[in-house]
Amino acid sequence: MSEPYFEMLWDCAQCDARGLLAKTHRHCPNCGAAQDPAKRYFPEPGQEVEAKDHRFVGKDWLCGYCESPSSAASAFCGNCGAPKDGSPDVAPVADTPTSGPAPAPAATPKTAQPTAATHTPAGNGHRWLIGLVLLVLVAAGSWLYQLFSKHDETVQLVDKAWTRQVAVERFTAVRASDWCDSLPTGAYSVNSTREQRSTRQIQDGQTCQEVRTDMGDGTFSKRQECSPRYRSEPVYDNKCSYRINRWQVLRTDTLRGGSALAPAWPTPLLANNLAGGGSLNTLGAERLGSRTETYTVNLASAKGKNWTCQVDPALWAAMNSGQSVTMKVRGTGGAVCDSLALLPR
Ligand SMILES: [Zn+2]
């Protein structure tokens, strides 16, 4: 492979010579100290030095005696002459996007003992915090338990009410709009306009960045890594506005009453009946729509607390004023209406 290779850099720890070439300078040209491969770094972009006619033969190996790097091609250490014999390879350095000289190696921590000593009080503080958190959790738990707990209560029926409703629908011409490819049957007076329906992603060039790889032999290689870039573009389609005849809820008739009046359905007057037999599906015709009914009871405890519950018609009919019933009540004071039951007489 004849791709171009560039020199990694290293700094001499003995004499502070900086920016030495990792491939060319196996020893510091200033003081003669051997290169430390752990301190190799990538040069600033634009300050790269090509390793001319370099051939990659493998990562350097690390001498077990003097820790200096030697080419994979040589069987003996270039610094001390020790044999290669199973010596490990140099660990490659990762390039950072904001690449520059590697930060000066941090002073080796000689303060291991003091940090260990300051660890113990911190550990105690930790335990104390865990205790506090547990305490809060237990308090919150018991509070939640009270909130969601239920108890049985005997309550009395104060009064009861019912509501019955019937919707009246009229066959009406309404305006609506849809995408023209999903126009409902029966649409008329159709007008179409162009409108944006969606967006589509169009490839618009590509974004490239340079990726540098440490070859581990004092050089690095460069290659371009590109990914497609997109822009969004509106997609237009035909939108249809139209008229269509539909059954629309015109009004809702309601009847309500208490225990004195038996529940009954309202009987709405319909326009087509008044007109003397207009047939259905002509504009202006009316018909009965959906029916709904609700049954409520007001309950009170001996202590004067009040609840309102919706119940099913059968239970509502069986309950009489002054009658006692049982019901579950939540810790928050709310009634569990589903639990309502008549007391055996
Ligand atoms: Zn030096």
Ligand SMILES: [Zn+2]
């Ligand atoms: Zn050596």
